[in-house]
Amino acid sequence: MLIGYRRSSTSEQVAGYDAQEVQLLAAGCTRLFGEMTSSVSQRDELCAAIEFSRDGDVLVVADLSRLARSISDLCSITERLEAKGVTLKIFAMNLDTSTATGKLLLNLMGSFSQFEREIMLERQRNGVAKAKAEGRYRGRAPTARRQSGRVAELHATGKGASAIAAEIGISRSSVYRILSLGQTA
Structure with a gap:
């Protein structure tokens, strides 16, 4: 069975969330799980998708960033899937963990994704520090x-x-x- 999982970080990202659903359904997923939550929050629907899956199933996601927030998180998720006999397929990378090459590429891409995120956060912190030093930073307005x-x-x-x-x-x-x-x- 193909089980789809989709996630967006906020409720404002509806278009991306809906686009993931279209991709997952087009791929033949017969059961979808999805949530609008940050990757650092508890992801109940991801846990439900993993719990629902059975030996021989495939968990399908549109993009690696929709699944894991770090390489350790990715490893934890893939270990849980492997223990159940479930493979992982990621559309954006045309990656399938049913092969040794797929597993290798998943770990490499996960490391690159985490590196990219850390670099982005570092640049953001540097930009905020510079803006504060110049008196231009006011912070986020209380919504x-x-x-x-x-x-x-x-x-x-x-x-x-x-x-x-x-x-x-x-x-x-x-x-x-x-x-x-x-x-x-």
């Missing part, structure tokens, strides 16, 4: 606090924190924080 006016409006109509959070798309704790600090505009 929930921008909604303080809307929170106040909804609270005034008698809505509870859970209903407000669901309607606006912020966490319930952010609603409580805005209301307790009186940060209504």
